[in-house]
Amino acid sequence: MNLAVNFPALLVTVPLIFVPVIPLLGLINRKICWYAAVLAITASFAMIMTILAKVSTEGPISYHLGNWAPPIGIEYRIDMLNAFVLAVISFISLVSLLFGKELVEKEVPEYKHPAFYSVFILFVVGMTGMTVTGDLFNVYVFLEITSLSGYALIATSKKRYAPMASFNYLVIGTLAATFIVLGIGYLYMVTGTLNMADLAERIKPLNGSSVVLTAYALILMGILIKMAVFPLHLWLPDAYTYSPSAVSAAMAATSTKVGAYVLIRLMFSVFDIEYHVGSVPITGIIIFFASLSIVMGSVIAIAQTNIKKMLAYSSVGQIGYILLAAAMVNAEALTGGVMHIFSHALMKGGLFFVVGLIVYNIGSERISDFAGIGRRMPFTAAAFTIFSLSIIGIPLTVGFVSKWYLVLGAISSGHWYAIGVILLSSLLTAIYFGKVIFVMYFKGGHDDHGHAPAAKLSEPMGMVIPMAFVAFLCIYFGIFATFPVELAAKAAEAVLGGVTWK
Amino acid sequence: MINLMLLLFLVVIAIAAIQAKDLLNSIMYLSVYSLFMALVWTELNAVDVAFTEAAVGAGVSGVFMIAALTRMNRFESSRERTGLGKYFPMAVVAVTAAMLFYATVDMPAYMDPEAPIHKHVAPYYIEHSEHETGSVNIVTSVLASYRGFDTLGETSVVFTAAISVILLLRRRDKNEK
Amino acid sequence: MKNDVILRTVARCMVPFILLFAFYVQAHGEISPGGGFQAGVIFASAFILIALAVGKEKAREKFKQKISDFTCSLGLMIYAGIGFITILFGGLFLEYGKLPFGSAEKGNHLGMIGIELGVGIAVASVMVTIFFEIARKEDD
């Protein structure tokens, strides 16, 4: 028995086995649920890192569930791209869990904790399952696990509108999932297989088939809804705004990224890139929508007075970058896109947590009520500033790294207006984050010496440490970006080279 | 021919279901819709699926809906949308329908044994299922063995639903502080 | 409905048969249509029928909340657990053939029965749980 061989399956199923166990543990003692959840995600994360190390040295891994060779059975296929995305998801989930403990205790009634953590693990399981699998229908199944648990998590908030926000998300999300499953059905109909690698082979002769084209369009539409690309983003602002902060953080940091991953995987590994460049200018359309998303997300964000709404619209803009990177089809841009999956996860997750803490302390989500936070919660405000600078794309932060490669990619593939879009959006981002930082530091009374007159607000150590850690990573990987960039570059190469999947 | 009749009947019921003002009627129509769908699937030899649909679509989910409806207003009372909002859904539906009809053009004909799905992967199941898994029912063997992981996912989804519903609806136990 | 004698009696009479049918469907999944999922739903519908006929509280007494919560978890744990067991016996995840029942075919067969059982338990208790949660009145 070689356990390491089974890591691809275990990284999904080990947390999965914790899902039914956690509510049972909750019957004994509610306190241990959190520890069990941390244990589950940590185990998964450890396995993912082992796999990442293995994939980067030895090449892609294929795991046949039930030992049925694909396309008969379901295959898990891990190359650099999903290994990287898995690592990001798992890492951010772990940090969210550590960071979120205090917030969850504050925002979710205690008797709900066992169910909450159980659903949270399901959410993560769903995402890892979607990322790791090489089977289209399996993607759908795990997508639904993610979505269902996501709906439940959003609605745990005590806010009045939360169930409605969640319901709208459910309706739109289910429509999206149904489009995806319909698209999968179309593909299956003309190829007879559900395995992605096999599908990629069998789809080649079908160039120009209306079925394939429609399937592509349906799946694309479904994923774009899940990614919340403008103008299909309508569910996202409410969902992020009305959910508990810990949930918004975890969701904002991870779930749209998984959508992005699936999109990249389909575009590059299943559908031939030349295929759609040739017949219908799909990349051109995607670039258009990505740009629209980037610009409109930022523009709408400027107008927001609610901080969580602002962050949500900012997410709409930021997801556009990843989409843009995918659609530009070249190594640098894709490196930037993959890198942005990582950096945006760090930054946006961090931002939502910081905001969650502030909102909990001052009891308001209006930006204008943030006056004086700079003095009253110095660590939190500092962390917010670092994350903001990073998301604006100031050098020496991770946000800059991904934009850098994105622009390089745009130059090398000659998408001039994309450069303009990226830079314009940086400016817009600077405006709306600048506004918040300004209010935090410069509004509110001060005395002659400038030392805090107002009472300090609580900043529990359990939150400051993870917060500082993520902020540190934002800077660290901004300066010493070689490690993630090389991984991202390998990931980009893996999908672009197409050697491993076709 | 009976298949076609059933299908056309389905269309009628579906329209009735979404047009009824009384939500209870609407739910009943939905159950009937599911039941007829199960009939269609039996006709199409998908007995397992038909069985499930009859139990779930016509049975359990209808019960859930009615149970929920007992807690709230039975009649739909929305005003009609006005202006552009009225035509927007129509337009979206029309575009989607056009796309789906367009897709139908290149599809293999209905019931065509030469269609790609019958030539790849599926023959393996039909041939090997019995001696590899000892199960006569190929659907069960694919479900539980060849694609067992999907079914694990499915069970997780069901569990997700249960735990989500608990998370959303369950109150604090009375005998707890 | 609770006060309708005929309905109550009919329901009471039908429940054993429904349960029997559920077990049949569960057990014969490999040779005829049906399987864990269908059996679970049928099993649950028997309980729902009891609940409708004799009242939710009485039905709940027969299938207590804690027990149904436990069986929800149990079903999923059986399924995933079988996956882990196959790994313990040196197979890949869910490779029933490696289960120590002699031949691969036999292992496959019994493994499938095992997971169908897991599915059945999970689905039955999940449906019951969802029904009771949804049908709960405000004052409960």
Add this chain to the structure above:
Amino acid sequence: MEIIYSAAPLYAVLVSLVAIIPIYLSRSNPNLRESWTILAAVAKFFIVLSMVPTVLGGKEIYFKLATAYPGIDIAFKVDSLGLFFALTASFLWILTSFYSIGYVRALKEHAQTRYFICFAGSLSVTMGAAFSANLFTMYIFYEALTLFTYPLIAHEENEEAFRGARIYLIYLLGTSIAFLLPAILFTYFTAGTMDFRLGGIFGDTGGIHSLFFAVIFAFYIAGIAKAGIMPFHSWLPNAMVAPTPVSSLLHAVAVVKMGVFVVLRVILYVFGVDLLKEIGAGAFLAAFACVTIVVSSLIAMRQDNIKARLAYSTISQLSYIVVGAALLSPSGIKASIMHITIHAFSKISLFFWAGAVYVALHKKYISQISGIAKKMPVSMAVFTIGALSLIGIPPLSGFISKYYFVTGAVEAGMLPVAVVFAVSSFLNALYFLPIIYTAYMKPLDAGMDDKVTEAPLAMLIPMCVTAGVAVLLFFFPQVLTNFTDIIVAGLFAE
């Protein structure tokens, strides 16, 4: 060129950055806090000074901090241009620190800790830019300076300050993101490297249309709004809402000088004289800058607010430096580098004077300072020296750079530029002399007799030192030419 690997530039950058921590921790004890500032300033100056012999000996110091991304390093390189700039800035920081202490205490400013922290941070990043080994590193510090100085400009925390600071931020961040960053990216993309090299990094440009380079160059110039070339100049007068020591150090030395420094880096080390001559961008830039010189001088004359007048004067003087480099002739380049220091010392004297006047009288307008020379003789002497130096009257250092400027214009065969210099000197006189006249010749306002005194000593001494240096540089120009000769020799070596 011999290269020495040493962490000295890193220390020079870090010393004031590290000093932020003790400054913050000792925030409740102002004396201790200020001693940290002074200590850091002195330490920084000596670290910079210690590198002078090496660089004047024809060597360069190199230090690689980290590899940011594959192929792109965050690295420091000390060459004569960078060291020259660093030396000026770090020396003036010592003086400004003393001056600041006097200023903030006399006015009982609020948020003093933030003030000193941001000051220290600004100086760190200025050093960083001076010692950057490549465009990437320089861009980082260029942006960082904007962010560090923002709180200083918004220091007063009133509507006007916020407005000024906002304009500052929008202009500088906007232009750098919209123009400078793409320019850097295109440079990297075309040249394959971002490391500075005297004479340009594009190498063989065969096959690339010169228009391409012209566009990139235009992007650079538009992106470096810190250099204050019109039409991206209006942040500077708006930034004058900051406390005077900030205006003096940052808007006479650190920020704007970083702007022209970056322009020089781009002209000399990215494009190189030959390439610019080939695409004809030099003359174009010179024309632009000449317009700025004249126009801003004209605007300056109409300003009654002292600091606004000084700000427009700064805009005009910055363009001198740009013009000098754009002439692409040895003397022009020499002059422009020298003028960085000369203008720094002269202009900082003027700002110090403005601060002294504000502390003593709480007056901001030229029309309000009639006759103060009698009460503040030392301050006015400092002002007079600074003003005359900027006009270019011997025996003051301003004359030296003007001389080289005109020589450079002649060398480059651009006589109209020489004429502009002449006209501009005249305009300088027109806007400085009225101040001197008002202060010396007009009678003191009624009721001011008793109240007016000299500014505190902590302010007065630094003023005298800067004015003294402005004079001394005329007599010892070799202090400056030692550095410039190395650059010019490297550029025009056949």
Add this chain to the structure above:
Amino acid sequence: MIDFIAAKYNYLICVCLMMIGFYAVIAKQNLMKKIIGLSIFQTSVFLFYISMAKVTDGTAPIVWEGAVRYDNPLPHVLILTAIVVSVSTTAVAIALMINIYKAYGTIEDSKIREIEAGESGGSVSR
């Protein structure tokens, strides 16, 4: 044209059914109607899958002597999973709807919007 319809009438009717459900989801304001619409939409997609599994002369995919040809079992399997997913979604949607009703006393989208708009621009209610 007639040939086309005759050859693929199943798929075409599927599309019609899908669009009926889809229309209900986006046009109806009543949340229960939306759920019903979703059910119809999903079930029609399932019908599409089942339709493509059918072959001429095929029998149900249960091994027996004398079968000429079996229908494709794979879509059946997929749809079994999908039905479960669909009922789970419905259950969660109903649970959410109950919570909405508790919070607002109505399940009409437009009325909820009105109530929200009436309350200080939908700010936080803790």
